[in-house]
Amino acid sequence: MSSPPVNVSTLREMKNSDQPIVCITAYDASFAQLVDMCGVDLVLVGDSVGMVVQGYDTTVPVTVDDICYHTKLVSRGLSRSYLVSDLPFMSYSSADQALENSVRLMQEGGAMMVKLEGGSGQYGIVEHLSNHDIPVCAHIGLKPQSVHKIGGFKVQGRDQSQANRMIDDAKALESAGADIILLECIPSELGKVITESVSVPVIGIGAGPHVDGQILVIYDLLGITQGPTPRFVKDYMAEKETHNIIEALALYVEEVRSGKYPAKEHCFS
Numbered sequence: 438m439s440s441p442p443v444n445v446s447t448l449r450e451m452k453n454s455d456q457p458i459v460c461i462t463a464y465d466a467s468f469a470q471l472v473d474m475c476g477v478d479l480v481l482v483g484d485s486v487g488m489v490v491q492g493y494d495t496t497v498p499v500t501v502d503d504i505c506y507h508t509k510l511v512s513r514g515l516s517r518s519y520l521v522s523d524l525p526f527m528s529y530s531s532a533d534q535a536l537e538n539s540v541r542l543m544q545e546g547g548a549m550m551v552k553l554e555g556g557s558g559q560y561g562i563v564e565h566l567s568n569h570d571i572p573v574c575a576h577i578g579l580k581p582q583s584v585h586k587i588g589g590f591k592v593q594g595r596d597q598s599q600a601n602r603m604i605d606d607a608k609a610l611e612s613a614g615a616d617i618i619l620l621e622c623i624p625s626e627l628g629k630v631i632t633e634s635v636s637v638p639v640i641g642i643g644a645g646p647h648v649d650g651q652i653l654v655i656y657d658l659l660g661i662t663q664g665p666t667p668r669f670v671k672d673y674m675a676e677k678e679t680h681n682i683i684e685a686l687a688l689y690v691e692e693v694r695s696g697k698y699p700a701k702e703h704c705f706s
């Protein structure tokens with residue numbers, strides 16, 4: 438018997454019962470179908486599409502039209518997984534613009550939740566979306582859309598004042614109505630503190646093993662991405678002598694569920 442579609446309540450129940458949430462990015466219907474089949478709980482149409490599919494160096498050039506298009510493709514491939522789509526750079530610079538673009542991703546694309554790179558500047562935006570019943574995932578820690586402001590893709594929250602600010606941000610974003618907090622590239626200990634400080638699910642990418650779920654970019658975990666990859670990436674194709682995509686995806690799902698991924702070598706201190 439196939440399990441029922443995942444929704445926000447399922448994700449909350451998984452947090453409350455310590456069942457790791459398995460997440461992955463996808464950008465088209467074929468991969469969406471495969472990850473759904475392998476039991477992935479949440480699929481993100483990330484603006485990482487700009488780097489792994491479109492060939493840009495950053496996520497900055499990605500547009501709402503791009504995400505809308507890829508969301509449509511992915512939604513056609515899913516039957517059980519929960520679908521989240523990124524609001525790209527500068528597509529949520531005012532509350533009204535954020536609402537208009539979120540409605541597009543949900544109505545045209547089929548997204549069930551939108552993700553934005555948040556912090557103190559975005560509390561009002563998250564509140565506005567939440568007041569209009571738009572589910573929101575707030576992404577903090579390393580925010581790739583801010584790469585030109587930060588000066589590179591770097592681990593965040595290593596100094597105590599930055600870590601405290603991140604903990605306060607996570608709590609404030611939850612109070613503003615965020616349904617999921619996503620943490621990227623932070624020390625494992627900070628990932629643990631934030632996860633224990635909020636009641637909504639916390640998904641990590643390079644945020645250590647103590648969060649409620651893990652996400653990876655599908656091209657990274659299938660070994661398609663060439664050149665250096667971040668420390669948290671595990672190439673699951675390299676793990677399997679058969680080089681079979683379904684086995685690699687299934688192994689990722691199994692390792693997140695069992696807590697084998699992330700191991701120490703994928704984490705930051």
Ligand code: KIV
Nearest residue numbers: 462483484485642652
């Ligand atoms: O765009 C993306 O794929 C993301 C993940 C790295 C979490 O934001």
